Amino acid sequence: MAPAAFQEYKTYTQKVKSLQIYPKKKPLVRIGICTDLHQDLIKDGEKRLQSFITEMNQAKPDFIIQMGDFCIPKEKNKNLMEIWNQFTGPKYHVIGNHDTDGGFTHDQVVDFWSAKGKYYSFDTNGYHFVVLNGNERPEGDTSKGYPRSINAAQIKWMKQDLEATSLPTIVFCHQGIDNDQDGLKEGALIRLIFERVNQKAGFHKVQFVFSGHHHEDYHNIYNGTNYVQINSISYQFTHPVKGYDFAHTKEPLWALLTIHTNGTAEIKGRKSEYMGQEASQNDPEYNGYPNVPYISDRVIKV
Ligand SMILES: [Fe+2]
Known part of the structure; x- marks a missing residue:
């Protein structure tokens, strides 16, 4: 091949490659994700949520989801729900530990939000989605503080639900399932269940697990499953472990997930x-995940 023709061929193949990463084809699925608004702990929750909803009504993803610590089911939060309900497409909720502050029950939260359930699953555009409730108190547990557990009945339901679907699956849980330090206490067991479900299916059926709660920004891969932590729409902590003071971001944070037909997310x-x-930098003795005022852009092959 003559050098000029070779150069032309090289440019052409590079173009084709870039098209494969960002194909012009309609994506399989697009999802707007926000988490940890903490309406009851901040002053400008309605304004932050309004920004998210206004942009989502323009972007028109297949659905939006908030991943917990949204608002308690109190009359004064009806305005916030009206803002949330301005989104014209499907809307989903994940329960966070703060959503029952003041003694509310999970059922009251589900009713107030008009959520599909405490934990549930649904299908959209050839994908299966599983929403978990990581706020169950283990039987006989009398400890104080927020529970961060999934009990046996929910684990059994989740396992059966994952085995029953043949679709690639995305899991949402408020607490990190990959964060054994202060995430879900049954994290190791659930990761093992995902691994076995994938082995049985013969492909990486559980492709993604999204979580909030930690107000951090990271991505881990365990046994081929991607665990992505979505940062809070509102704030990070001024102390990584004990800090109850907040470092608010000027602008609200959220993420848009797009899965393309070529398997690129x-x-x-x-x-x-x-x-x-400013938010503190993490204590080296702590988990070391970054405390940052942004959500990273990521391109992940699935
Ligand atoms: Fe939380």
């Missing part, structure tokens, strides 16, 4: 900076 995250007080 693209996460586009919003970026901001701190309003006044």
